[in-house]
Amino acid sequence: MNLATGAARCSLIPKTSSRVSRLAEYAMSMIVRPPAVSGRFYPADRNMLLRDLKSYLAHTKTPRAALSCMVPHAGYMYSGHVAGAVYGSLALTSRCVILGPNHTGLGVPLSIMSSGAWATPLGDVALDSTLAAALKQKFPLLTEDSEAHRAEQAEDLAADVRFRDEPPKGDGTTPLV
Numbered sequence: 791m792n793l794a795t796g797a798a799r800c801s802l803i804p805k806t807s808s809r810v811s812r813l814a815e816y817a818m819s820m821i822v823r824p825p826a827v828s829g830r831f832y833p834a835d836r837n838m839l840l841r842d843l844k845s846y847l848a849h850t851k852t853p854r855a856a857l858s859c860m861v862p863h864a865g866y867m868y869s870g871h872v873a874g875a876v877y878g879s880l881a882l883t884s885r886c887v888i889l890g891p892n893h894t895g896l897g898v899p900l901s902i903m904s905s906g907a908w909a910t911p912l913g914d915v916a917l918d919s920t921l922a923a924a925l926k927q928k929f930p931l932l933t934e935d936s937e938a939h940r941a942e943q944a945e946d947l948a949a950d951v952r953f954r955d956e957p958p959k960g961d962g963t964t965p966l967v
Contacts, residue, residue: 821906821936827943828911831865836911842866846874853881863890863944873947885921886963890944897938900931903965908949915949918962925964932966939965 828834833842846866861876862869892899904922907914926932939945945965 821903822914823903823906823908823936823939825908825910826941826946827865828946831943831947832870832911833866834911839911842870843874846870847878849875849878851879853879855881855883861948863947866947885918887921887925887966888945888948888963889966890942890948892938893943894938894941896940897935898933900929900933901935901938901966902926902932903936903939904934906936908945908963908965910946910949916962918964921962921964925966 825834833839859876859880861873863873866873892901902922902925903917904926905917905919907916926934942965949963
């Protein structure tokens with residue numbers, strides 16, 4: 791069993807032993823989730839993806855603050871202009887929560903991925919473990935489950951936007967499905 795496979799199963803380990811809990815937490819922090827749909831829903835090539843993102847964000851007005859937004863998550867060739875208009879109009883905050891559907895049915899409902907990073911063609915997006923811990927405390931139905939996030943395409947599409955500012959500003963991203 792490799793580290794990523796073991797980390798994905800950490801939610802099955804009972805939290806009776808603090809040593810086991812620390813080991814599970816360490817394994818989860820080492821996960822770098824590979825892109826789920828890179829090369830299919832958006833370019834896998836860094837330069838092509840940057841070019842596309844810049845074109846989608848180019849026609850936007852002065853960014854403004856927002857608590858939330860709803861953005862389409864189809865491939866960029868279908869919804870990139872609409873998503874770009876929304877993201878381009880936002881002043882991105884230092885923290886970002888991505889709430890998406892679970893298209894694959896993998897994992898548990900109301901899942902969260904609290905630590906590690908997401909690989910994108912533009913670089914890794916760190917996950918905000920501090921915010922994730924606060925959300926899990928406030929909403930006990932959230933379950934740590936990286937399997938639910940492994941192949942979720944909606945999260946991929948939103949994660950790329952963190953690179954609107956290079957390098958990305960802020961504490962990271964917290965994904966929920």
